[in-house]
Amino acid sequence: MLIQIKVLAIISLLFSSQMMADGHITKELKITDDSFSCIRDMTKVGSLYVSNLNGDSAATIAVANSEVGGVYPEGSLVQLVPTEAMVKRKSGFNPATEDWEFFELKVSKTGSNINKRGFADVVNRFGGNCFACHIKAEKKWDMICKQGHGCDALPTTPAMISLIQKTDPRCESNEALTAEEIEAGIQLKKLLGG
Numbered sequence: 381m382l383i384q385i386k387v388l389a390i391i392s393l394l395f396s397s398q399m400m401a402d403g404h405i406t407k408e409l410k411i412t413d414d415s416f417s418c419i420r421d422m423t424k425v426g427s428l429y430v431s432n433l434n435g436d437s438a439a440t441i442a443v444a445n446s447e448v449g450g451v452y453p454e455g456s457l458v459q460l461v462p463t464e465a466m467v468k469r470k471s472g473f474n475p476a477t478e479d480w481e482f483f484e485l486k487v488s489k490t491g492s493n494i495n496k497r498g499f500a501d502v503v504n505r506f507g508g509n510c511f512a513c514h515i516k517a518e519k520k521w522d523m524i525c526k527q528g529h530g531c532d533a534l535p536t537t538p539a540m541i542s543l544i545q546k547t548d549p550r551c552e553s554n555e556a557l558t559a560e561e562i563e564a565g566i567q568l569k570k571l572l573g574g
C-alpha cells in the first residue's frame with residue numbers, strides 16, 4: 381500500500397506542470413504591486429525598459445536587443461511608460477496573447493498599484509485595448525510594438541516619452557529635464573486634454 385502511494389506520488393510529480401523538462405521545479409510567478417518599481421531601475425534597451433521577474437534579466441535583454449526578434453523568456457517585464465506594463469507568463473499560459481499579461485498601473489511616491497490586469501480584455505485609460513494594438517506587431521517581435529514593428533503609432537513624440545520616463549514618481553530622484561522635454565510636457569498636457 382505504502383509503495384503504491386509512493387509510486388503515485390512520483391508519477392504525479394513527473395506529470396506536474398511545475399516540473400520542467402530539464403528536471404527543475406519552477407514556482408508559479410506571482411505578480412503583485414511590489415513587482416513594479418521605478419522604471420529607470422530596469423535596463424534601458426532603445427526607448428524601452430526591461431527586466432525579468434524571475435531574475436533572468438540577461439535572457440530578456442538579449443531578446444530586446446536582437447535585430448531579428450525572438451520570444452521573450454518567462455518573467456520578462458517590459459515597459460515604455462510607468463503606468464503600462466507587459467509581463468511574459470509561462471509558455472501555454474494564455475496562447476491568444478502569446479502568454480503576455482497586460483497591466484495598467486497607478487503610480488505614486490508610495491509605489492505602484494495594479495489598476496487592471498489580464499489578457500485580451502485589458503483597456504487603457506483612453507479605452508484602447510492593449511492586445512488589439514499589440515497583436516499588430518509582426519510575429520517575430522513577440523507583440524512588442526516599438527516603432528516600425530507594424531503597430532499603429534501612438535500620438536506621443538520621443539521627447540514626450542523621455543519626459544514621462546524621467547518623471548516617474550516612484551523614483552527616488554528624478555533627472556533634470558531638457559528644454560525639449562519641458563516643451564513636450566506642455567504638448568502632452570494638451571494631448572491629454574489638460
Ligand code: HEC
Nearest residue numbers: 458459460464465466482483504508509510513524525526
Ligand atoms: C493604440 C494602440 C495601443 C494601445 C491601446 C496600447 N498600446 Fe502599448 N504600445 C503601442 C505602441 C505603438 C507602442 C510603441 C510606442 C513607441 O515605442 O513609440 C507601445 C508600447 C508599449 C510597451 C513597450 C513595449 C512595446 O511594445 O514597444 C508596453 C509594455 C505597452 N505598450 C503596454 C501596453 C498596455 C499594458 C496597454 C493597455 C493597458 C497598451 N500598451 C495599450 C500601442 C498601443
